[in-house]
Structure formats: C-alpha cells, structure tokens
Amino acid sequence: MTSSHSAVLPWILSLLVPYRRQVVIAAIALFTGSLSWLALGQGIKILVDHGFTSAGATTLNQVMMGILGLSLISGLAAYFRFYFMTWLGERISADIRRNVYRHVLSLPLQFFEKTKTGELISRFTSDTTIIQNAVGMSLSMVLRSSVTIVGGIVMMLASSPALTGYVLVVVPLVLVPIKVLGAKVRRHARASQDRVADIGAYVDESLHAIHTVQSYVHEPVDQRRFEQGVDAVLTAAAVRIRYRSLLVASVMTLTIAAITLVAWFGAHEVLLGSLSAGELSAFLFYALITAGAVATVSEVLGEVQRASGAGERLLELLNSPIPSRISDNSGINDGLPAPVNGQITLTGVRFAYPSAPTKAVIDDLSLTVAAGERIALVGPSGAGKSTMFQLLQQFYQPQQGSICLDGIDLSGIELAELRRQYALVPQDPTIFADSALENIRYGRPEATELEVRAAAKAAHADEFIELLSDGYNTNLGERGVRLSGGQRQRIAIARALLADRPILLLDEATSALDANSEHKVQQALEVLLQNKTSVIIAHRLATVINADRIVVMDKGRIHAVGTHQQLLQQSDLYRQYAELQLVS
Numbered sequence: 001m002t003s004s005h006s007a008v009l010p011w012i013l014s015l016l017v018p019y020r021r022q023v024v025i026a027a028i029a030l031f032t033g034s035l036s037w038l039a040l041g042q043g044i045k046i047l048v049d050h051g052f053t054s055a056g057a058t059t060l061n062q063v064m065m066g067i068l069g070l071s072l073i074s075g076l077a078a079y080f081r082f083y084f085m086t087w088l089g090e091r092i093s094a095d096i097r098r099n100v101y102r103h104v105l106s107l108p109l110q111f112f113e114k115t116k117t118g119e120l121i122s123r124f125t126s127d128t129t130i131i132q133n134a135v136g137m138s139l140s141m142v143l144r145s146s147v148t149i150v151g152g153i154v155m156m157l158a159s160s161p162a163l164t165g166y167v168l169v170v171v172p173l174v175l176v177p178i179k180v181l182g183a184k185v186r187r188h189a190r191a192s193q194d195r196v197a198d199i200g201a202y203v204d205e206s207l208h209a210i211h212t213v214q215s216y217v218h219e220p221v222d223q224r225r226f227e228q229g230v231d232a233v234l235t236a237a238a239v240r241i242r243y244r245s246l247l248v249a250s251v252m253t254l255t256i257a258a259i260t261l262v263a264w265f266g267a268h269e270v271l272l273g274s275l276s277a278g279e280l281s282a283f284l285f286y287a288l289i290t291a292g293a294v295a296t297v298s299e300v301l302g303e304v305q306r307a308s309g310a311g312e313r314l315l316e317l318l319n320s321p322i323p324s325r326i327s328d329n330s331g332i333n334d335g336l337p338a339p340v341n342g343q344i345t346l347t348g349v350r351f352a353y354p355s356a357p358t359k360a361v362i363d364d365l366s367l368t369v370a371a372g373e374r375i376a377l378v379g380p381s382g383a384g385k386s387t388m389f390q391l392l393q394q395f396y397q398p399q400q401g402s403i404c405l406d407g408i409d410l411s412g413i414e415l416a417e418l419r420r421q422y423a424l425v426p427q428d429p430t431i432f433a434d435s436a437l438e439n440i441r442y443g444r445p446e447a448t449e450l451e452v453r454a455a456a457k458a459a460h461a462d463e464f465i466e467l468l469s470d471g472y473n474t475n476l477g478e479r480g481v482r483l484s485g486g487q488r489q490r491i492a493i494a495r496a497l498l499a500d501r502p503i504l505l506l507d508e509a510t511s512a513l514d515a516n517s518e519h520k521v522q523q524a525l526e527v528l529l530q531n532k533t534s535v536i537i538a539h540r541l542a543t544v545i546n547a548d549r550i551v552v553m554d555k556g557r558i559h560a561v562g563t564h565q566q567l568l569q570q571s572d573l574y575r576q577y578a579e580l581q582l583v584s
C-alpha cells in the first residue's frame, strides 16, 4: 500500500493532538515574536520622520526605549518558541518510533521475508530523525516566517497601498519556482532516503555475516558493493541538492530584484511628496523582512519536503496490514482448557506458502499426537518438517483441513494464547546480547533469579555459566558468539524449561557435538521432555529410539509411522534415512 504525500500532514497533526498545550504555547511565542518584529517598523517610521527634527531628542529616547523593550519581548518569545518546538520534535519522533516498532513486531512472517532488516532500521533511525528536525526546527521556521509574511503584507498595506500593489504583482513570480522546484525537491528527497536505506540494509547483512565475509575473504567485494551504494546515495542527493540550490537562488534573486524595483517607485513618490521618508523606510523594512521570510520558507521548505518523504515511508510501514487474528479478536472463543493437555490433531491438512501457492508443502496430512506423547519427525530435507512447526504455531494457516489443540481448532484460539502453549527450541538457538541470566529468563520474564538458576542446573547449563568471567551476569555477546554450539543449545533448553509450556517443539541440531557436550545436551533434553507433549525434528539416534512414535515424512505427506524397530523393518525410506542421517 502506498501512502501519499497528502497523508503525512494529517498524520503529524494527529500526533500533535496529545501535546496541544505545548503547541499553543509555541504558537503564542511564535506570534509574539513575529509581531514584535513587525512593531519595530513603526519605530523606524517615527525615528525617520520625527527623530531628526529639533524637538526630536525626547522622541528619540522614547523610541529607543520602545525598540529595546521589543527586542526583549522578541528574545523571550524566541526562547519559548525554540524550546517548545524542539521539545515537540523530540516527542513526535519518539511517538513515531514507539508506534512503528509496536506495529512492526506484529507484522506477519511474510512481511519479513520481503523486507530487509537493515532497511527497517534505517526507517527507525534516519527517517524519524528527519521528521524530528523538521518538526523541531524547519516547521517552526516556516510558521514564524508565514506569520511574518502575512503581518508584513498587512503593515505594507498600512504604510502604502500603492506600493503594496506593486509588490503583490511581483509575488506570484516568486511563487512559481517554489511550486515547480519544490515538488522536484520532494521527489528526489524520497529517492535519496531510499538509497540510504539500501546501504543500511547492505551493512546490516554483511556485518551479520562477518564470519563468512572474512573467511571467504569477501571484504573487497563487499567494500565495492557498499561503495556503489554510497555513490547511489550521492547521486540521488546531488539531484536533490541541485534543485534545492536552484530554488533558494531563484527565490532570493527574484525577491531582491522586486524590492529594488518597488524602492525605486517609492523614492519617486517621496520626491513627489505623496509619501513621507519615514513611511517609505517602514515600508522597505517590511518588504525586506517579508522577503527574508519568503526566502526562509523556500529554504526550509526543502527540509519539510524531505521530512514529508520520510513520513511517507514510515506511514507505508504503519499501513502494512497486521493479520486480522492479531488486530481483531472477534469471533474467537478462546476455549482452551486450563491446564492445556496438549493433544494435537491434524486432519487433512494441505498447505502451500503464500509465495508459491500452487506448490503444496504439506499435502493431505492427518496425524494425532496424544497428550504427553513424544513424536519424532524424520524425513529428507524439504519434506515439510519445519513447516509443520510453523503451522502448529499459526505463523501460517493451512488452506485445507484443520489443526486442533485439545479438540479446539487453532483458528478459534487467540494467537498469543495459542503461542503461549509452546516452548520452541530451534536448531540454531538465538542468544541475545545480554547476560546469561536474562537469556534464560527470556522464557519467562517474571521468573526470579532462583528459578532461572534452577532451570540452568536442570539443563546442565549451570556448570559452564558458573565458569564464565562474571557468572550469570556475563554478557553472552551478540548472537552468543562467546558460546560453543552445545552451550548455546543448553541455554535454549534452560529457557524452554523455565517457560514450562505444555507442548515442546524441538528442532535438534544436526551438527555433531563432542561426546561430552552431546551427553550433557541429551541429559538436559530428557529433563525438558518429561511429562510434555513433544514434537521433535529428530537428527539423533538416541532421540528416535526414545520417541513414542516416529513419523516419517516425505514431500509433505506421512510416509510411515511406527517405532524405530518397526520402521527399520517396514520402511525402506526410514532405513536409508537412519543409516545415512542419524547422528549416533
């Protein structure tokens, strides 16, 4: 869904609603500041017409005091305007970040298959900062200048309607470049932000894979591609800058030419005696500050338009649809028994990924997993084992058939409630850049430290955590770079133990661990699997032997079901698989 430029302003205004008090204060400060500047013109007029006459000394003093007073007022007004507008800019960008993050967290997996993480990060950081500056600085300047322009025109009219007439004739001349070039600036601003997001995505991807990058000595290639990205940013920016410079220059030149012309007319009127020198001075003062304000607007309008481009992209993100299951829980009966027993029934399930809707990855699959049963899923790569996990957790919905938990169709269970029934131990467990303690506590954020330690002991993770430099408080480093494969698995098992969910989804690691580590992981798993319904994508002999039933999958269908011994005799596919694939 694309959002248009016109949607950005109403969105920003809606974000300002909670801060109306601050907006009002900023607006008052803004008006006061601009009006006190306009009042200065009257001071000039009095000064020129009367300040230089014989009786002028007292007038001169009074006017000077007045001007000083006005400067004080406009100074104070500037303080409040600057303070509150900047504050509003910070607030708005904070609110945008909050809203966008909340939205992005709920987006379906399909969205993340298509969108690069680095690009999203760039939206969070750079796009919101652009909006922050626009609201905090540029918008404030545009508003102040707009007030000055309107006030300036009114005061010019008061000083000399005839001269104002000339000014108004030439004003459209100045507006033409603002309109034409401004639109171009905005378009190219968006293009250059897109290129910035591209390089963000590239950095993100290559740095995540830094290990692979360095071991393949791929650095020169990455550097070259990155530089191409940087060049693309520069090229896009160059076009924007060219239009913007053209905009600023043409507005300035046209304005100064217009004022000179008007001054020339005015001087003639003074010579004819139809205008006093003070009136002409005041008029020119107003014309100058008005022109200055027009120039300011044209200059920062570029910034505002850049922000509007950034806003478009953020709005697009906010408009990406969230699955109705999450945003709208109507029609959900949430009838899960408490506690959940963990019986899973699949009946005639057919599923194809949305990106390949004609290729059934799961095809007419029926299976019942009894409460407390331990099922091992085996089968060749691409058989659909991981897809089963995705369906059980409802990251995707089957196109045909039904999946039930304790007899209730999954589509009738609130999504968060459903997912709370599963503990997932993935093949390559995620370790966060946080302490060992917090990494385990991820399974149940409200768990006490004692509970975390108990789970770690049961998962045989305690023994290596205690040896880390800072024990449970040791930071495990981004993606657990400081842990071995077996240690990462034991942390993940401790996390799942702590979560204590009725159903366990375990994707066993395929990589062989050393005997000692293997033994530890196996022991940890035995604790984890006690009294739970478990579905295990099995890669180890010990696992299949200990399973209640083994389900052999092939091309999305169930090929055979049985125990290890039964299948060795009955299924050629299983025998081959057991001989070649299982880690003994």
Ligand SMILES: Nc1ncnc2c1ncn2[C@@H]1O[C@H](COP(=O)(O)OP(=O)(O)OP(=O)(O)O)[C@@H](O)[C@H]1O
Pocket (backbone or CB within 6 Å): 113, 353, 354, 355, 356, 361, 379, 380, 381, 382, 383, 384, 385, 386, 387, 388
């Ligand atoms: N997000 C996706 N979009 C489209 N197709 C997908 C997606 N994920 C998996 N597939 C396809 O679905 C099929 C089944 O994949 P799945 O990951 O379930 O297999 P698997 O049995 O777990 O294999 P492995 O043991 O190699 O992990 C594969 O052909 C795969 O290409």
